[in-house]
Amino acid sequence: DIAMAQSPDSLAVSLGERATINCKSRQSVLDSSNNKNYLAWYQQKPGQPPNLLIYWASTRESGVPDRFSGSGSGTDFTLTISSLQAEDVAVYYCQQYYRTPLTFGGGTKVEIK
Amino acid sequence: EVRLVQSGVEVREPGESLKISCKALGYNFTSYWIAWVRQMPGKGLDCMGIIYPDDSDTTYSPSFQGQVTISVDKSVTTAYLQWSRLKASDNAIYYCARLHSGSVYSTMDVWGQGTTVTVSS
Numbered sequence: 001d002i003a004m005a006q007s008p009d010s011l012a013v014s015l016g017e018r019a020t021i022n023c024k025s026r027q028s029v030l031d032s033s034n035n036k037n038y039l040a041w042y043q044q045k046p047g048q049p050p051n052l053l054i055y056w057a058s059t060r061e062s063g064v065p066d067r068f069s070g071s072g073s074g075t076d077f078t079l080t081i082s083s084l085q086a087e088d089v090a091v092y093y094c095q096q097y098y099r100t101p102l103t104f105g106g107g108t109k110v111e112i113k
Numbered sequence: 114e115v116r117l118v119q120s121g122v123e124v125r126e127p128g129e130s131l132k133i134s135c136k137a138l139g140y141n142f143t144s145y146w147i148a149w150v151r152q153m154p155g156k157g158l159d160c161m162g163i164i165y166p167d168d169s170d171t172t173y174s175p176s177f178q179g180q181v182t183i184s185v186d187k188s189v190t191t192a193y194l195q196w197s198r199l200k201a202s203d204n205a206i207y208y209c210a211r212l213h214s215g216s217v218y219s220t221m222d223v224w225g226q227g228t229t230v231t232v233s234s
């Protein structure tokens with residue numbers, strides 16, 4: 001299995017400030033044949049199923065606000081919320097889809113300070 | 114509209130069997146993998162396994178191999194997750210999710226609303 005580790009477990013950010021979440025995979029999820037990182041980010045609000053935000057490490061899903069951005073390659077990735085809004089309070093998960101079994105990070109809870 | 118509609122809340126006793134469902138609407142069911150994902154109370158997401166509806170090709174995550182059975186019925190565009198003997202540790206919300214492309218190496222782009230399973234004596 002490709003284990004995924006996220007940090008921090010939680011963070012509190014003031015409205016309008018930047019939130020940064022890190023994700024590290026035990027092995028590279030970069031496919032050198034197509035130069036794509038098989039890494040996605042999901043947002044899960046309380047009482048709701050997860051919602052896909054970003055795929056290929058940095059491509060926003062349709063309809064996702066541009067304050068959300070993803071970066072990184074190989075084993076180290078970052079999700080950034082450039083200006084936190086109240087509606088962004090949620091748990092965020094990274095997931096690798098490079099190998100089965102598909103695996104998720106443990107999640108990062110984002111709250112308002 | 115592309116949707117996955119899951120069956121409702123279930124309450125069972127330890128040792129009982131259970132089968133929950135996930136009905137696909139609005140797309141070609143046989144062309145996309147379906148994943149089952151467990152979320153234990155207050156915890157993160159665990160992919161239990163995936164199935165390709167066209168030929169029922171199934172891959173289980175090692176932690177769930179032998180513990181559950183994943184199946185489909187193409188005639189009613191529905192995927193299933195079943196247990197033969199539930200345990201208290203099976204308390205969780207179970208989500209089905211569609212994999213985005215015809216490849217197993219893909220994101221989960223459509224999710225069901227979740228089925229809450231409570232196992233208690």
